Amino acid sequence: MNSSANNPDMPSVPEDLSYQAIATVLNSLDALVYVADMETHELIFFNDYGSNYWGNPGGRKCWQVLQKDQDGPCSFCTNPQLVDEHGQPTGPVVWEFQNTANQRWYQCRDQAIRWIDGRLVRMEIATDITERKEMEQALEIARDRAEKLAETDELTGLKNRRSFFSLSTQAIHQAIRAGDPIAVIMFDLDHFKQVNDQWGHAAGDTVLRGMAAAARRTVRDSDILARLGGEEFAVLLPATDLPKARYLAQRLQETFSSQLFPVTGGAIRCTASFGIAAGTGPGMVLDHLLRQADGALFRAKEAGRNQVASRY
Numbered sequence: 001m002n003s004s005a006n007n008p009d010m011p012s013v014p015e016d017l018s019y020q021a022i023a024t025v026l027n028s029l030d031a032l033v034y035v036a037d038m039e040t041h042e043l044i045f046f047n048d049y050g051s052n053y054w055g056n057p058g059g060r061k062c063w064q065v066l067q068k069d070q071d072g073p074c075s076f077c078t079n080p081q082l083v084d085e086h087g088q089p090t091g092p093v094v095w096e097f098q099n100t101a102n103q104r105w106y107q108c109r110d111q112a113i114r115w116i117d118g119r120l121v122r123m124e125i126a127t128d129i130t131e132r133k134e135m136e137q138a139l140e141i142a143r144d145r146a147e148k149l150a151e152t153d154e155l156t157g158l159k160n161r162r163s164f165f166s167l168s169t170q171a172i173h174q175a176i177r178a179g180d181p182i183a184v185i186m187f188d189l190d191h192f193k194q195v196n197d198q199w200g201h202a203a204g205d206t207v208l209r210g211m212a213a214a215a216r217r218t219v220r221d222s223d224i225l226a227r228l229g230g231e232e233f234a235v236l237l238p239a240t241d242l243p244k245a246r247y248l249a250q251r252l253q254e255t256f257s258s259q260l261f262p263v264t265g266g267a268i269r270c271t272a273s274f275g276i277a278a279g280t281g282p283g284m285v286l287d288h289l290l291r292q293a294d295g296a297l298f299r300a301k302e303a304g305r306n307q308v309a310s311r312y
């Protein structure tokens with residue numbers, strides 16, 4: 001049946017269009033076209049694009065020509081999807097695949113058809129989509145990086161305020177479900193304005209980064225440590241009660257007060273004040289815990305700084 005017969009816009013194609021003429025058309029395509037016996041996998045047609053990239057098929061099987069290090073039909077061969085339970089051709093299967101021989105990505109359109117001699121063959125048309133894939137991968141990396149940046153404090157690399165609130169809210173919900181206590185430590189560097197005034201803003205930044213790094217080394221990976229803003233930090237401690245939180249705050253306090261930060265023209269020592277609060281049970285709310293910890297931090301400052309205070 002001449003497919004152009006019903007379409008007046010298409011030039012008519014002779015009914016006896018020869019194999020040679022079809023091969024000429026397929027050889028001019030900028031895509032791999034091959035036909036392989038469904039049972040033996042022997043390649044019975046391989047267009048010029050295929051020969052240019054994978055060499056002459058020379059009576060070999062598709063997995064021998066197109067893939068690397070195969071000693072049998074490929075585990076990812078789509079043949080089983082191309083026929084129904086009676087072995088009859090279903091329809092085209094379109095999939096994306098990274099070729100094992102040249103590592104390039106292809107969009108493959110596979111279909112089982114009856115060959116001219118009546119046997120069932122697999123026809124594949126594979127278009128190189130490597131550039132598109134690389135662009136998609138670059139976009140994904142850029143998106144991941146943007147997401148990470150959106151939740152990271154640029155100066156210290158700790159989580160930022162927004163991320164602290166969202167992660168802590170989730171942690172509190174989990175703690176309520178598990179019946180675990182949760183604690184919050186808020187801390188704020190002491191007389192930090194003087195550091196900036198005496199040593200300059202860049203030196204102040206060095207101290208902030210150093211304090212953040214020391215805090216990160218002291219807390220557990222499961223704790224949520226963040227810079228809330230300026231010289232104020234917070235750490236939320238899952239499954240932690242008040243005495244354990246106090247112990248950790250004291251360790252942080254000792255760590256900070258023993259650190260010396262070398263800067264141009266000298267070294268800076270900087271302490272911090274800490275406020276802690278803890279809670280348990282269904283009534284626990286992040287805002288409330290933070291307000292209690294902030295109140296305790298205020299008292300630690302009032303009492304002379306470089307110390308830990310907890311809620312009454």
Ligand SMILES: Nc1nc2c(ncn2[C@@H]2O[C@H](COP(=O)(O)OP(=O)(O)OP(=O)(O)O)[C@@H](O)[C@H]2O)c(=O)[nH]1
Nearest residue numbers: 188189190191192193194196201202204205230231
């Ligand atoms: N270098 C630097 N300084 C910052 C940054 N963010 C806030 N600051 C400074 O931190 C200082 C905070 O000063 P204050 O709020 O008066 O607190 P303080 O001097 O630490 O005094 P106390 O908290 O009462 O002990 C200000 O000088 C801010 O400019 C920053 O990202 N880098």
